[in-house]
Amino acid sequence: xxxxxxxxxxxxxxxNVFGSLNVVRAALPVLRAQRRGHIVxxxxxxxxxxxxxxxxxxxxxxxxxEGLNDxxxxxxxxxxxxxxxxxxxxxGTSFAATLGIxxxxxxxxxxxxxxxxxxxxxxxxxxxxxxxxxxxxxxxxAESATPPLRxxxxxDAVTAIRAKLTDQLAALPDCEPVAAG
Numbered sequence: 013x014x015x016x017x018x019x020x021x022x023x024x025x026x027x028n029v030f031g032s033l034n035v036v037r038a039a040l041p042v043l044r045a046q047r048r049g050h051i052v053x054x055x056x057x058x059x060x061x062x063x064x065x066x067x068x069x070x071x072x073x074x075x076x077x078e079g080l081n082d083x084x085x086x087x088x089x090x091x092x093x094x095x096x097x098x099x100x101x102x103x104g105t106s107f108a109a110t111l112g113i114x115x116x117x118x119x120x121x122x123x124x125x126x127x128x129x130x131x132x133x134x135x136x137x138x139x140x141x142x143x144x145x146x147x148x149x150x151x152x153x154a155e156s157a158t159p160p161l162r163x164x165x166x167x168d169a170v171t172a173i174r175a176k177l178t179d180q181l182a183a184l185p186d187c188e189p190v191a192a193g
Contacts (some may be wrong), residue, residue: 013068015117021069028073033080040088048092050154053081057101057164061172064131065124066116085161094159098150101169102140141166 043049058067059074067175076108078097085095116125153159164170 013046015121016069023072024069025076027079028070029076036080036084040093043088043093043122043193048097050159051081051084051177052096052098052150052154053077055081055097055099056168056169057099057169057172060099060164061169061176064128065121066128082161096153096159097112097175098153098161099162099164100137100141100146101166101172102162103143103146103166104138104140105143117154140168156160175190 035053036051039049039051043051055077056071056074058071059076059078063071081095081097088095106175115129149165150163152176153163164173
């Protein structure tokens with residue numbers, strides 16, 4: 013995060029956060045008028061469980077997508093509008109190779125950020141989930157009479173989300189005395 017140019021940070025927020033918000037703003041007048049509909053937004057496992065070194069800004073945008081759409085679901089449920097936040101993990105696509113982690117300059121980041129960059133560049137997409145099956149699951153959720161608010165896709169997504177939530181739950185007892193003040 014120290015070395016990523018502001019222009020790159022703003023561009024990814026523009027696409028992932030403001031793009032998501034603009035879609036919602038464009039769809040809501042129609043959905044409100046018909047008193048039904050379903051908004052499906054693409055987040056990421058990184059928006060729930062965090063990200064590998066070098067992908068913190070990407071994760072931040074997906075955390076924002078999670079928050080926007082979690083709030084949206086509460087705002088529009090009484091209007092008959094459903095919201096589903098899709099949280100995919102890795103799939104058999106070239107997506108990981110296109111993430112474009114900024115190459116690091118400072119040697120202190122070679123063990124973390126550069127290691128992630130090299131790992132992603134060397135991934136074999138065929139070893140991960142089937143993108144066609146993921147699309148079928150998204151369609152099934154959208155057509156469901158009781159669609160989920162969150163739809164993690166891929167075993168790695170479920171594993172990472174479970175680990176994150178388990179860690180958070182385990183830390184709560186230590187925080188309670190401080191939180192209670």
